[in-house]
Amino acid sequence: MRSMFSRSIVLSLLMLPAMSMAQEANGTTAAATAAPAANALIAAAPQDKGQIVFFREPKFVGAAVGFKVREGEAELGKLRxxxxxVVTAEPGKHEYNMHGETKDVLTLEIEPGETYYVQASIGMGLVAGRPNLAPSDEATFLSKKLKIAD
Known part of the structure; x- marks a missing residue:
């Protein structure tokens, strides 16, 4: 089931440039297809690399539980x-994961100069929380009152 979810994310990300080219061919480019400008919290991605913003919204349930986000065995940061x-990444395919009672893996195809948003959450588990990584967007990120991780 997770592999189908990962594939659908990768396919969705691969379709975005094609949709953008089709709109340009029709002469109907919209501001929504343009690269987003930097916001007050996140600077624009470097032109030769992509960046991923991992965030976790504030909730009472599971507030005491924190998770480490990893790529392979390398720890990228802690999400409380x-x-x-924010993580800067080389263009290409990347697999990010969080471990808890279970393991969740999110596959992203990183494009140079792009910023991606990934929302982490915790589900109910038998002994501990079940981590979840899901693609998100800038509007969702900005709608939360978040602090930079330590």
């Missing part, structure tokens, strides 16, 4: 309740 951090 109401926190975020």
């Amino acid at each position: 309740n109401g926190r975020y951090f």
